[in-house]
Amino acid sequence: MHTVLKWFARHRSTILYTVLLAILLFLIRWLELRFIVLNYALEFYIGGVAILFTALGIWLALKLSRPKINTVVVEKEIYLHRSPEFTINEKELEKTGLSSRELEVLQLMAEGLSNQEIAAKLFVSLSTIKTHSSKVLEKMDVRRRTQAIDKAKKLNIIP
Amino acid sequence: MHTVLKWFARHRSTILYTVLLAILLFLIRWLELRFIVLNYALEFYIGGVAILFTALGIWLALKLSRPKINTVVVEKEIYLHRSPEFTINEKELEKTGLSSRELEVLQLMAEGLSNQEIAAKLFVSLSTIKTHSSKVLEKMDVRRRTQAIDKAKKLNIIP
DNA sequence: CTCAAAATCAGTCTTTAGTATGAGCGAAAA
DNA sequence: TTTTCGCTCATACTAAAGACTGATTTTGAG
Numbered sequence: 386m387h388t389v390l391k392w393f394a395r396h397r398s399t400i401l402y403t404v405l406l407a408i409l410l411f412l413i414r415w416l417e418l419r420f421i422v423l424n425y426a427l428e429f430y431i432g433g434v435a436i437l438f439t440a441l442g443i444w445l446a447l448k449l450s451r452p453k454i455n456t457v458v459v460e461k462e463i464y465l466h467r468s469p470e471f472t473i474n475e476k477e478l479e480k481t482g483l484s485s486r487e488l489e490v491l492q493l494m495a496e497g498l499s500n501q502e503i504a505a506k507l508f509v510s511l512s513t514i515k516t517h518s519s520k521v522l523e524k525m526d527v528r529r530r531t532q533a534i535d536k537a538k539k540l541n542i543i544p
Numbered sequence: 545m546h547t548v549l550k551w552f553a554r555h556r557s558t559i560l561y562t563v564l565l566a567i568l569l570f571l572i573r574w575l576e577l578r579f580i581v582l583n584y585a586l587e588f589y590i591g592g593v594a595i596l597f598t599a600l601g602i603w604l605a606l607k608l609s610r611p612k613i614n615t616v617v618v619e620k621e622i623y624l625h626r627s628p629e630f631t632i633n634e635k636e637l638e639k640t641g642l643s644s645r646e647l648e649v650l651q652l653m654a655e656g657l658s659n660q661e662i663a664a665k666l667f668v669s670l671s672t673i674k675t676h677s678s679k680v681l682e683k684m685d686v687r688r689r690t691q692a693i694d695k696a697k698k699l700n701i702i703p
Numbered sequence: 704c705t706c707a708a709a710a711t712c713a714g715t716c717t718t719t720a721g722t723a724t725g726a727g728c729g730a731a732a733a
Numbered sequence: 734t735t736t737t738c739g740c741t742c743a744t745a746c747t748a749a750a751g752a753c754t755g756a757t758t759t760t761g762a763g
Contacts, residue, residue, distance in 0.1 A: 438594045442601020455615045484739060497691030499719065512742045519721065529749085530720075531690060532656030643709060658749070671712045678751065688719085689750075 474541035481542065482524050490517040492543050495534045633700035640701065641683050649676040651702050654693045 483491065493503045504514045518530065527533045537543045642650065652662045663673045677689065686692045696702045 434593055435597045438597035439601040439604070442598040442603075443605040444601075445598070446601065446603075446605035457615055457617050459617055486740065494690060495694065497686065497688055497694045499688060500721095501719080509740085510742055512744090513740075515721075516741075519723090522721075527656065528721085529656055529658060531653060531693065534690065534693070535654065535656045645710065659751095660749080668710085669712055671714090672710075674751075675711080678753090681751075687751085 471541070471544040473543075477540040478542050481540075483521065483542075487517050487521050487524070488542070490514060491521050491533060491537055494518065494521075494530050495537065495543050630703045631700070632702075636699040637701050640699075642680065642701075646676050646680050646683070647701070649673060650680050650692060650696055653677065653680075653689050654696065654702050 478488070489507070490503055493506065498506070500514045500518060501511055504511045507514070522528065522530070522533055525533045525536055527536060534543075637647070648666070649662055652665060657665065659673045659677060660670055663670045666673070681687065681689070681692055684692045684695055686695060693702075
């Protein structure tokens with residue numbers, strides 16, 4: 386029952402158009418009879434249909450065309466201060482989306498360990514640490530581990 | 545003569561549509577005769593016209609309507625820092641034996657810059673920065689720049 | 704002026720970092 | 734139950750860092 390409603394919601398435009406078409410076809414049929422019975426000029430009838438469907442097409446296009454998205458970047462300044470007693474900034478940590486393992490790797494990075502050394506310390510392969518470190522860089526939106534360390538320290542994600 | 549051309553340019557779409565309509569009316573007239581003569585079903589003819597003009601309407605709307613623009617505001621966060629009480633530890637700095645240029649390079653390293661970026665910032669070649677960075681690592685008795693940064697921060701040589 | 708240290712640059716080579724892609728597995732969520 | 738996600742690992746590749754050698758030019762203290 387739930388899915389049926391969703392389906393209707395998703396295809397609302399299509400359904401609307403189909404129903405409209407059906408109504409129009411009935412209208413056409415009715416008009417046709419009238420015109421034929423009254424022996425009016427066929428051109429008027431055709432012209433009417435043409436105008437009607439042109440309007441319908443315009444309406445459809447305007448309804449369905451997706452708007453262009455114009456992105457405006459606004460810079461927002463955030464002031465942080467580092468205190469001697471380190472308390473982890475949970476909010477900033479969550480914003481990065483780092484997993485616990487990735488945070489662990491980041492911390493060891495900040496201590497100056499190489500990937501190989503981190504791998505040895507955590508008893509995993511070098512490949513694993515490379516994957517983690519790549520994820521860390523990606524999630525922190527930086528290109529080098531030194532940048533990641535700098536940013537993490539400024540955000541109070543690591544001591 | 546000049547203004548006439550401009551007028552044409554400005555109303556190009558309208559003119560195009562008008563001409564198209566005229567052509568279509570001729571087509572309709574011709575089709576009409578054919579269909580009537582051949583006694584085809586009128587519904588097919590009407591349907592064709594409807595589809596044609598719906599398409600025309602859609603095309604027209606897309607051509608002539610100015611695009612909808614949705615402005616999306618994206619906030620970009622910039623982190624600024626107040627580190628009120630950083631005082632460089634001169635004694636530790638002297639112990640390392642770092643020259644002023646080497647310290648400069650070390651500071652830029654700590655900000656996450658690559659050697660190439662540091663070279664660009666200081667208007668010297670990559671080779672020079674490599675030499676400096678090697679000297680820094682040697683004088684600080686470490687093997688990686690991340691270690692040098694960590695150590696320098698702990699010794700209060702850099703903020 | 705002279706000399707040593709600092710700063711500059713180049714070339715070659717090895718190591719480490721980082722990217723891209725794919726895949727297997729297990730736990731938790733939908 | 735299927736999907737999703739975190740963790741693991743691998744291969745192949747490119748980019749960057751670092752080591753080593755050797756060189757020229759600047760510069761500042763004696």
